[in-house]
Amino acid sequence: MPGSDQLAGRTAVITGGASGIGAALSAELGARGMSVVVADIDGADARRLARELGESGIPALGIRVDVSDPESVDALVQASYAEFGSVEVLCNNAGVLAFGTVAESSLGDWRWLSSVNIEGMLNCLHAFLPRMRERTGWRHVMNTASTHAFLPDPQGTSLYSATKHAIVGLSLGLRAELEPDGIGVTILCPGQVATRILDSQRNRPDVFGPPAAELFGTGTVPMAIEPGEVARDAVEGMLRGAPFVFSLPAHDHDRFRSQVEELWRLAGDALNDSVEP
Ligand SMILES: NC(=O)c1ccc[n+]([C@@H]2O[C@H](COP(=O)([O-])OP(=O)(O)OC[C@H]3O[C@@H](n4cnc5c(N)ncnc54)[C@H](O)[C@@H]3O)[C@@H](O)[C@H]2O)c1
DSSP, X not given: OOOGGXXXXXXXXXXXXXXXXXXXXXXXXXXTTOEEEXXXXXXXXXXHXXXXXXXXXXXXXXXXXXXXXXXXXXXXXXXXXXXXXXXXXXXXXXXXXXXXXXXXXXXXXXXXXXXXXXXXXXXXHHHHXXXXXXXXXXXXXXXXXXXXXXXXXXXXXXXXXXXHHHHHHHHHHHHHHHGGGTEEEEEEEEOSBSSSGGGGGGGOOGGGOSOSSOOOOSSOOSSOBOHHHHHHHHHHXXXXXXXXXXXXXXXXXXXXXXXXXXXXXXXXXXXXXXXXX
């Protein structure tokens, strides 16, 4: 398992890398000596961040990618390997949020959320893993889920939670599958983070129709921690090979802990009711 200094000289690809948590991951991994590929559907912002990182001495490439489009992801793979020759860290971080109860949401809402949050992650895994597996040495995949993977909140995040729940299932399976190759997998579960996630609709293609529910505002997430704190937690967790990293504001610790305990209690009670001891 490498320490921070062993990240130096290796390459990380960060999807959703132009804003929020992804931008902070790009800066954190770059500050620890990695070359970074800032990959985002907002190509101008990805190139701008890469330029800024470059000015502070971090080798960086900014590139537009739509993770929901396999051809676009293939182009990202080609560009990453052409620029840096290898990829040791893949941060599948691009994600979008839509509000609305299950009843009031549209199929378009679901298709957009799942095309980016789930299929987008799968596209990147399909495209990068074959080449990452050819290598030996330390390599890692970090998949951004959410505390919402465990329980949705009552404000209408069930569809989003379903996509993040899928990421947990996919990532736990992937962790076991990649263990023989020596590739680690970490599931990053942030709580409320001060990013542009509430303004996710800025990247919603017309083909999915307008959002079915009222937007929850488009400002920065309130009562939240800074993305830089999440990035530091994430990288530390990745370096120790943690299966999960939780990174959430202190005011939310007790609430989240009791939500998770309640979830396991419900499962435990149901198990006791249905399975002979
Ligand atoms: N902010 C929070 O409170 C919070 C909490 C838990 C989990 N998350 C997760 O963190 C991840 C990062 O989100 P954030 O909070 O930094 O939000 P953000 O909106 O600031 O950043 C998300 C980035 O993803 C990009 N993106 C959107 N669709 C894309 C696509 N199809 N292809 C490539 N890039 C695309 C956006 O352009 C943006 O740069 C997401 O997976 C999100 O679900 C965020």
